[in-house]
Amino acid sequence: xxxxxxxxxxxxxxxxxxxxxxxxxxxxxxxxxxxxxxxxxxxxxxxxxxxxxxxxxxxxxxxxxxxxxxxxxxxxxxxxxxxxxxxxxxxxxxxxxxxxxxxxxxxxxxxxxxxxxxxxxxxxxxxxxxxxxxxxxxxxxxxxxxxxxxxxxxxxxxxx
Amino acid sequence: xxxxxxxxxxxxxxxxxxxxxxxxxxxxxxxxxxxxxxxxxxxxxxxxxxxxxxxxxxxxxxxxxxxxxxxxxxxxxxxxxxxxxxxxxxxxxxxxxxxxxxxxxxxxxxxxxxxxxxxxxxxxxxxxxxxxxxxxxxxxxxxxxxxxxxxxxxxxxxxxxxxxxxxxxxxxxxxxxxxxxxxxxxxxxxxxxxxxxxxxxxxxxxxxxxxxxxxxxxxxxxxxxxxxxxxxxxxxxxxxxxxxxxxxxxxxxxxxxxxxxxxxxxxxxxxxxxxxxxxxxxxxxxxxxxxxxxxxxxxxxxxxxxxxxxxxxxxxxxxxxxxxxxxxxxxxxxxxxxxxxxxxxxxxxxxxxxxxxxxxxxxxxxxxxxxxxxxxxxxxxxxxxxxxxxxxxxxxxxxxxxxxxxxxxxxxxxxxxxxxxxxxxxxxxxxxxxxxxxxxxxxxxxxxxxxxxxxxxxxxxxxxxxxxxxxxxxxxxxxxxxxxxxxxxxxxxxxxxxxxxxxxxxxxxxxx
Numbered sequence: 273x274x275x276x277x278x279x280x281x282x283x284x285x286x287x288x289x290x291x292x293x294x295x296x297x298x299x300x301x302x303x304x305x306x307x308x309x310x311x312x313x314x315x316x317x318x319x320x321x322x323x324x325x326x327x328x329x330x331x332x333x334x335x336x337x338x339x340x341x342x343x344x345x346x347x348x349x350x351x352x353x354x355x356x357x358x359x360x361x362x363x364x365x366x367x368x369x370x371x372x373x374x375x376x377x378x379x380x381x382x383x384x385x386x387x388x389x390x391x392x393x394x395x396x397x398x399x400x401x402x403x404x405x406x407x408x409x410x411x412x413x414x415x416x417x418x419x420x421x422x423x424x425x426x427x428x429x430x431x432x
Numbered sequence: 433x434x435x436x437x438x439x440x441x442x443x444x445x446x447x448x449x450x451x452x453x454x455x456x457x458x459x460x461x462x463x464x465x466x467x468x469x470x471x472x473x474x475x476x477x478x479x480x481x482x483x484x485x486x487x488x489x490x491x492x493x494x495x496x497x498x499x500x501x502x503x504x505x506x507x508x509x510x511x512x513x514x515x516x517x518x519x520x521x522x523x524x525x526x527x528x529x530x531x532x533x534x535x536x537x538x539x540x541x542x543x544x545x546x547x548x549x550x551x552x553x554x555x556x557x558x559x560x561x562x563x564x565x566x567x568x569x570x571x572x573x574x575x576x577x578x579x580x581x582x583x584x585x586x587x588x589x590x591x592x593x594x595x596x597x598x599x600x601x602x603x604x605x606x607x608x609x610x611x612x613x614x615x616x617x618x619x620x621x622x623x624x625x626x627x628x629x630x631x632x633x634x635x636x637x638x639x640x641x642x643x644x645x646x647x648x649x650x651x652x653x654x655x656x657x658x659x660x661x662x663x664x665x666x667x668x669x670x671x672x673x674x675x676x677x678x679x680x681x682x683x684x685x686x687x688x689x690x691x692x693x694x695x696x697x698x699x700x701x702x703x704x705x706x707x708x709x710x711x712x713x714x715x716x717x718x719x720x721x722x723x724x725x726x727x728x729x730x731x732x733x734x735x736x737x738x739x740x741x742x743x744x745x746x747x748x749x750x751x752x753x754x755x756x757x758x759x760x761x762x763x764x765x766x767x768x769x770x771x772x773x774x775x776x777x778x779x780x781x782x783x784x785x786x787x788x789x790x791x792x793x794x795x796x797x798x799x800x801x802x803x804x805x806x807x808x809x810x811x812x813x814x815x816x817x818x819x820x821x822x823x824x825x826x827x828x829x830x831x832x833x834x835x836x837x838x839x840x841x842x843x844x845x846x847x848x849x850x851x852x853x854x855x856x857x858x859x860x861x862x863x864x865x866x867x868x869x870x871x872x873x874x875x876x877x878x879x880x881x882x883x884x885x886x887x888x889x890x891x892x893x894x895x896x897x898x899x900x901x902x903x904x905x906x907x908x909x910x911x912x913x914x915x916x917x918x919x920x921x922x923x924x925x926x927x928x929x930x931x932x933x934x935x936x937x938x939x940x941x942x943x944x
Binding site (some may be wrong): 276279280282283286287290291293294297298301305308309310311312313315316319320322323326327329330333347348352355356358359360362363364366367370371375379382383386387390392393401405409413417419420421422 | 482483600602606607610613619625833837846854862888892
């Protein structure tokens with residue numbers, strides 16, 4: 273279970289650290305005024321500062337026990353969290369598998385696993401859908417629009 | 433009257449067989465992404481974008497804008513029949529649309545929604561027809577300082593009127609600016625904010641951001657609540673369609689008021705979502721039957737739908753004439769314009785008359801096509817909703833992955849897309865607005881350039897932003913909008929010092 277407060281806090285920390293990164297790396301480009309005009313780092317520097325200040329405000333607001341939204345106690349229940357993971361984890365594994373397996377193999381494996389393993393569909397139907405996905409991708413991208421999708425290291429090793 | 437002859441010329445471009453076919457394809461695809469949760473107008477349009485690179489710009493924009501109209505209509509279908517908003521901007525339609533459909537009047541609810549939506553869109557297009565040239569003419573005289581002031585006003589109006597918590601809007605905007613700055617700086621040529629990753633030199637493409645923020649993000653929000661698509665009957669009774677549309681003029685006050693709210697929110701970038709919520713809230717307050725809102729009131733459907741479509745349509749006005757998109761989808765289309773080699777802004781009205789007037793004429797025709805098609809296909813798309821979500825979700829993930837990859841054949845883009853998905857989920861969950869983020873990614877560079885050019889002209893003095901009446905007015909209006917939330921907060925405290933400083937915005941209140 274994740275409370276609204278914790279989620280607000282985490283997001284504020286996330287945006288804040290992005291802001292700090294922006295501020296630090298924009299210093300490399302130089303900030304302020306030079307003979308050629310406003311230096312390249314100035315604008316990112318200012319936006320970084322705004323991000324940091326805004327995140328700090330959001331952070332303080334989420335910590336303060338004020339009568340705000342933060343006392344909507346639960347933002348994500350454990351069941352919702354499981355559903356989220358059920359969607360996101362396979363998707364992340366799918367993306368991670370693309371360089372090795374290639375888009376076609378990875379996507380059909382992905383479709384097959386998320387449909388067949390939790391028994392949403394029977395194995396033959398899941399197989400058919402997986403094959404159809406790869407075929408549709410091939411026809412639409414490789415043939416119709418001449419966009420080459422990654423074939424993967426495995427296919428390259430096999431000589432495709 | 434010059435506008436009318438230009439418009440006539442536009443019709444000769446838009447009403448040709450290939451363009452009508454594109455409209456039909458666009459509208460159908462639009463309804464599809466509008467109906468499917470997790471796919472909305474912004475990422476539907478950005479998915480289609482890579483496929484338009486080989487087309488004539490006018491054909492491409494007709495396809496994309498038709499998709500936009502289709503998505504706006506499709507979102508209302510699921511709102512009314514399933515109580516599941518297919519688009520964020522049609523959330524307010526569920527409040528009265530679904531109760532009416534559940535009471536056995538789905539045809540009335542749908543026809544009322546489509547009729548008032550078409551009215552809203554029509555008002556928006558008429559506004560564009562007569563106002564866009566004038567705005568463009570004014571803007572032709574703009575220098576960098578004026579441009580920066582207009583950008584500033586656009587960003588400030590998100591903060592002042594967007595409907596989300598102001599500080600969250602500011603953070604979202606600033607993050608968008610920072611993302612836009614990644615890569616090679618157009619003025620000095622130096623490389624910025626790559627954080628040591630060489631591949632980031634080319635910058636972060638907005639399509640990648642849109643796919644993640646709107647595609648994966650929305651999917652993650654949708655998967656949380658396991659919804660069961662329990663449809664009320666989706667059969668259309670044609671006689672009732674005409675009867676419901678015939679009854680619309682009785683609500684002309686609500687129609688006109690909502691159209692005005694929608695146009696205002698579309699031009700000053702508040703966006704369709706904020707417009708529909710605002711219009712619903714105002715209708716509930718002023719309607720004689722306001723107490724009955726939420727139980728299937730006709731005006732409860734008319735108000736959000738009219739405002740939604742009026743805002744969606746008129747969001748293209750500032751995009752065309754100033755180069756500032758009024759909504760997230762308009763921002764994506766503007767990105768497309770730049771890829772096709774057009775320069776959005778007043779010069780379009782001089783150099784690309786065929787493009788501009790072809791588009792405007794196609795908006796009239798496209799909305800008629802959309803109303804007809806959506807009525808004809810309601811049963812088909814309603815059946816689509818019975819496909820279980822677990823089957824649709826992985827397909828949408830694959831579409832987003834392939835879409836992000838095909839932008840520039842880069843694997844890093846796919847990984848970034850997934851990252852944007854998490855950000856999109858968090859932002860949606862916590863009511864950080866996404867539209868200003870996308871807008872800042874698309875036009876952040878231009879705003880920065882305008883600022884730096886004006887600084888060069890004034891040798892580093894900010895006084896250039898107060899050099900003439902026009903630019904002063906724009907800057908002052910922008911500042912006023914920025915400070916508006918603060919003033920309102922103080923006023924509230926002044927009136928009732930003991931009242932808790934509730935920061936619930938209108939949208940959050942409605943959702944909770």
